[in-house]
Amino acid sequence: MLAGLRRQEILAAAIHVFGKKGYAATCVEDVARQARLAKGTVYLYFDSKEEIYAAAVRAAVERLHALAAERMQGVQGLRRRLSVAISVRMEFWDQQLNLYRLLLTVGREAQHKRQTHELLRAGHAFYLSILEAGRDAGEIAPGVDLEAIAWAILDLVRGSNERRMERLTRRTPQQDAETITAFALRQLKLHADPGPDGHSPEPPQEQP
């Protein structure tokens, strides 16, 4: 039963070429060639080009969720949890820039809207749950609009990823993650924490 393996190979190939040339500009033969298979073989594992795309997205999202869950294990405190949450998502997409690009392009075509919305909502829910846990633990004042902040984090993470993808920035995912975390904490009126190694990730910059 190598069927599962073959599927993985094809998905990896699909992510690669879809991400590089875009969905419309990529033909199934490109995917097959990248997977070192014949065109017909791809159709033994997937019913259509469309399905390949859907499966690729689904697989990536599952891996992201698994990775995020794993990395969040045992991390305590709002500051630490938010920092890890932002870092893990940024680093994950940074490893998958081709797929990320794919999501951004293809995800807007009318036919893929639904799937893209799911993705966005899932990302939003992820950050929101962390923030809400912080509020429930009393770390955040009750009046703050956590929904808006969760969306803002999503927006900032996406923008950073995109600039990196388009080579409009030289910042590393780690640097961006720190900056975004600091931004978020400032919105939450929390002081930036001193960081794991005892010094602040960002100078206080307090006005006189």
Added chain:
Amino acid sequence: MLAGLRRQEILAAAIHVFGKKGYAATCVEDVARQARLAKGTVYLYFDSKEEIYAAAVRAAVERLHALAAERMQGVQGLRRRLSVAISVRMEFWDQQLNLYRLLLTVGREAQHKRQTHELLRAGHAFYLSILEAGRDAGEIAPGVDLEAIAWAILDLVRGSNERRMERLTRRTPQQDAETITAFALRQLKLHADPGPDGHSPEPPQEQP
């Protein structure tokens, strides 16, 4: 000689259908049908499908820049200028959601990268110039990373627009603009100003 008018009609039709179905999924005949013209007629006014897209973007950008310049006229002070800058861009795109969608989708196709980058850079430069003017006027402390904040504003504006476009939010562009302005001011360590009508756009929310 209604050539100019016809072009406008075709552009409007193109923005409509491109925005709805995406660039790749739309055929020139769809555009023609929307404009109540025959396929061939479209080619009397544009050399190619590609050129229609380019013209649509160009026209929108010019209108945006003209509108922004006009609305910024005579607005003084960092807080006011930033607020207007964010509002004008949000409202403009809110009027042009189909075109905005078009930019987001098509703009990622490899062939349109360059044009999209120009657009992003122009947006970034616009916000940055306002911030830098504020720093030069002594309204912002010198150590703040204005580049990062300009990018962040861009990201947040884009995210807001997109959520409105995808009906993931019920907030108005005005509400979002206020929130983003407040976010930005907080990053800049400025106090939110009292607003033109004498009450703060956002409660102080200071932590105890």
Added chain:
Amino acid sequence: MLAGLRRQEILAAAIHVFGKKGYAATCVEDVARQARLAKGTVYLYFDSKEEIYAAAVRAAVERLHALAAERMQGVQGLRRRLSVAISVRMEFWDQQLNLYRLLLTVGREAQHKRQTHELLRAGHAFYLSILEAGRDAGEIAPGVDLEAIAWAILDLVRGSNERRMERLTRRTPQQDAETITAFALRQLKLHADPGPDGHSPEPPQEQP
């Protein structure tokens, strides 16, 4: 009644552009532009693109026949008549290289075969009648295959014109006409005549 004049102008324009770009590659608008008219106007004078071509050929052929008849007026003797006949046709086409090109290309398309055949037959008949008159006058021995020689003259004239048209030769129509006349006379077993200015157009070159 300028209708006739307009037709002539359009035909001249058509010959120019058809000859330059070929029949298929030329669109009616090209013809109209060359004639400094609008596309629709051309259709007031001709029913179709096809008809323009037919009329252009017909007009040229009529002019050729008129010119040939005029130039042959009063020319006596086989040698002189053949020389003039070859010269006049070569020079005529040399003035009309674009139309000549047109005949060569378009004339082969299935739909124009009949017209092209007429043309070839007319050319053949023209040379043949001169040769036959020479034979009837006792200038040519009875056994010679005049039909074949008439075709040969046609072939050689066409080849010369074509090489000139394609710039594969630097010879003038006059030089080529002399050479072909000499070739023909040699086939007819007549000695080349001394020419109008008293010296032979070609050295005798008799074998020792």
Added chain:
Amino acid sequence: MLAGLRRQEILAAAIHVFGKKGYAATCVEDVARQARLAKGTVYLYFDSKEEIYAAAVRAAVERLHALAAERMQGVQGLRRRLSVAISVRMEFWDQQLNLYRLLLTVGREAQHKRQTHELLRAGHAFYLSILEAGRDAGEIAPGVDLEAIAWAILDLVRGSNERRMERLTRRTPQQDAETITAFALRQLKLHADPGPDGHSPEPPQEQP
């Protein structure tokens, strides 16, 4: 792997329909239909309609050159060599009248000029080399314009082929080849040779 065979089939079909209707008037679907294939299949073997034409010409020319080289093998003496050279080319094209027609039509379209020139030059060079070998062997007097005679042979061969193609003559290629050879020899001031079977291919016809 019948790819080579399919290509041949498509080329044969293309030569057939291009030759019949002309290049411009034939659409790729016509070629496909003649080859009993679907339109798309043709594009598996050729990149464009243009390439089909080019390949057809190339293939024919290669076959012609191979055939000519083979048939010239071991043939000695100017008379014999010239006779074989003319015969082989006439017979070859007589077998390929459709392709010949194609060359004549398409070859004049502006875009194919270069290829057609090559063809003409190659034909000219072929005859010229035979004539020059004859001169070098002392069989031809030095003053004769061999270039012009080589062009004349080309013109006459072409004319004969064309008349046969257009059914304007009933002569066989062999008959025409003999006549043209005799013409050529007469221009070269050589006596027509008695032929391989002991009788002259053409009655002496000497003038009294």
Added chain:
DNA sequence: TATGAATGAGTTTTCATTCAT
């Protein structure tokens, strides 16, 4: 008469999908 905007049939080309081997 003259115009040129509009039309839509026709052409080249691509590619997702099928299926005989």
Added chain:
DNA sequence: AATGAATGAAAACTCATTCAT
């Protein structure tokens, strides 16, 4: 399971012809 030749629907683009002004 794997292949890749074959298919034909669909798309971009052209241009002869018409017709309202």
